[in-house]
Amino acid sequence: MDAYVQDKPAEELKPPVASVGLIGWIRANLFNGWFNSLLTIVTLYFLWIVVPPFIRWAFIDSVWNTTGAVCRNADGACWSIITTNFRFILFGFFPYDQQWRPLVAMLLLFGLLFYSRNRNHWTKGLGYSWIAGLVGMGFLMKGGLFGLPSVESTQWGGLPLTLLLSVFGLTAAYPLGVILALGRQSRMPAIRLLCVIYIELIRGVPLISLLFMGSIIFPLFLPEGITINKILRAQAAIILFTAAYIAEVVRGGLQAMQRGQYEAAESIGLNYFLTMRLIILPQALKIVIPPTVQQLISAFKDTSLVVIIALFDLLKTSQTVLSNPEWMGFSREAYIFVAILYFLGCFSMANYSRKLEKELSTEN
Amino acid sequence: MNEETPKSTDMQAIEEPMIEIIDMHKWFGEFHVLRGIDLTIHKKERIVICGPSGSGKSTLIRCINRLEEHQRGKIIVDGIELTNNLKNIEKIRAEVGMVFQHFNLFPHLTIVDNLALGPIWVRKVPRKEAEEAAMHYLEKVHIAEQAHKFPGQLSGGQQQRVAIARSLCMSPRVMLFDEPTSALDPEMIKEVLDVMIELAQEGMTMIVVTHEMGFAKSVAHRVLFMDFGQIVESNTPEEFFENPQHDRTKLFLSQILH
């Protein structure tokens, strides 16, 4: 109970050795208590029996640039299936000497994507560049003008086809999804009903059924004589499918908008369209950028389903190589390669989405 | 503040120590957050700890009920030493009540259930008894009419009073308060402080981390000033506010008592 006044400031000491540095880290994170220690030991043992044999199979014993026959005699992974058939897996049946065109188209797409990563670049100019870029990509693939020989869409395949289906799919689905979301929020019962029916119907069925509908039933909808090619049918199905999911994502953003924004717009005298265009949508769409990127990732993965309706995307070209007797039986290597490509794409998009989410949440 | 509030002369602290902290050090990684704390708190004693943010005052009281672990030194609560021994920790936690800055009421339970949870599951009290005790404490903090509502339906001040009642239901010997009014709107601070003053009048041992100097003046036996992880000055409220001795104390007081 006595009064106390400090006479000299206490010195800053170093923490006990066992609680910092490498030893401290190991103690806290790996061997914190008996249960954790047991867990660490079991996990390390498990890694020990799985990882070295895999490395041996995939790298040490693997064969890299030989024929199929040599592969069969080898113990390890046969990566020759990839190296020898590289161009077919990537580009499908696109004419061999014209394959620089899908390559350039893909590089164009990657370039645009890379540039768009930085949000400071998101200007109207970028929007126009994207439209020009997409048109350019379509043109590069199709040809027919400026001396480029025309390549029928039946010959498009591989990675460009996958990218095409995803990017065009999402681009077309986005405005449609926004309209559906606005329709679902509408005060007019008929419009709201139509939008709800569409959204719930599409979200309730698997994509495969829509792809079937696209490839088998769409031709029946058209009058005699008019046909649409297979890719367009699949693309339409993907657009219809993705639009419903985008609609739900945007609806989340619209619902997160504070009432005050609507009221402020009303009190300035803006009508419905101006309110949406100038006030509500810019904010709502910004809020839901992360889930929208998630949708892009899903659309990218979902394009793999076109294999079932026999479109030659990345997955189907790999399977075609595997059906060649020379390369039969090396599915593991082929699928691992395709998996790596998909993983790279999805992982970079997921990472970007996480980074965006952090940026956006600190801004708001 | 009510000038008739009993002061140290009315409720003498008993000489028996309730909490003893001996040369306690704590590090967060490389950062030496508590440097050699020596502190003894006696039964029925009321202490206010103040200081700038980052001085370690919240960390200090969180070490007392083992929400944070100290790396060197001793902490003894009511004769039980605080170590890694789980049984001791449990015993100490049952004796020490804590009120948080952000209330931390359980949102999925009614007010009554919030209070009865501890007695039912820790002290194994029958439900009826626990609920009666809960109502008793709710009346004590003047909030009995909200008993069957959910925390989300109450204001900040009401929630904090419920939080105090929740700690009291476990019949603690010591109550720790970690900035109990910092998250409240100004008009609700008084209702919480009034409850704390009533508690003081009944002889509860209290350690309060706060910036409410009026409360310190009217109720505390001692005021401690902490800075950079050490206790810089400790004195009775009169001496502390009229005659601060240390330079840093003077600086701090000039900043908050403008």
Place this chain on the structure above:
Amino acid sequence: MGAPFFNFSDIKTLLRIGPTRSQKVTNRKVPTVADKKAMQTENSQAEKVPFWLDPKMRAIVYQIGTLCMVGLLAYYLVSNTLINLERQSIATGFGFLHKESSFEIGESLISYSAASTYGRALIVGALNTLLVSFIGIILTVILGTVIGIARLSKNWLVSKLAAIYIEFFQDIPVLLQLFFFYALFYEILPSPRQALHPFAGVFLCNRGLVFAIPEFHLTHAYMGISFLAGCIAIYFLRRWARRRQAKTGRTFPVFSVSVGMLVLLPGITWLAGGAPTAMSVPELKGFNFQGGVNVSPEFSALLLGLVLYTAAFVAEAVRAGIQAVSKGQREAAMSIGLRPNRVLQLVILPQALRVIIPPLTSQMLSLTKNSSLAVAIGYPDFVSVANTTINQTGQSIEGVALIMLVYLIFSLSTSAFMNWYNKRVKLVER
């Protein structure tokens, strides 16, 4: 956004283009001179608003316009379709369900042959879908929960491995995973004659996993009954334990006793029934195994791919749910003196489940929808059977419509359940 914008009395008023709503009210009383004057001014005021600026009128016009457009589009598509179907001599209607299917189905839960109808074939497909979805959901929830909790573990190694698992399996398309596992089973596993024989009675070959099961004995039925009786007993035990705790405060180890009961009761029944141990052991006869149970590579690949993929998403949902409970809740519960297991049971889990269950149910639905990919690896689920039916009868519209209908039923019942659950556990706020 304000009062209802559009209601039925508006239709009546507008269509009559007669007295306004306010006039209808005043019309009920006998009009006095003052009333008549009021009516006149109101009438003239109402007439002053031209109908194309009246928001209610415009809303009706928009809606009628949209409905007309949709209707016209539908009419156009349907008439084209009917013409095309006629041209290709494809039948319409669901009569094909009664025709003989003339195709075999590899695995079926009920009896089926090529002489059965298409309708029966579709039922077989639907049952297969339910089977793989049901087992898949149970395994996914277990695996996903374990990985989600592992992701939050303080053990760096475990947490990092869980993070790698989640990232890896989320970023690879599920169809690719299905193909991979199917190819793996086919290429690595030997033929039945050289089947792997890890334990007695268990064989692994490219025709599937074959293992012995106990031959059916009456005791097994009794064991099933005793298990059910155990479940009912547990329910009453919990009620009794809760009452006793409310009265006296003493807790009862309900969990351990329940587990013990569920193990012992069937066990005792088995002993009482003479401990029958006769097993149906698979034996190699000719080119394949007879007896025992055969889990086909198609089923295994489908189950494995679906579970591993969906568990990654479930793990994220579990992790998000547990992290959604603020740290302060744990601290408050601990400072009251609750033990860690009680903290989990009484404070953390109830709050975490509120956040976990909605995404969890949508993942369960996603797994059911993804099971439709079975068509790609040859497992006869509903879509697969429907696809064969479409190929054989040419009636694609009915077929695709059936597929959509079945999955819509799954989705809508799951949404209904989720809505009900959310309403029930909503945290009460001001």
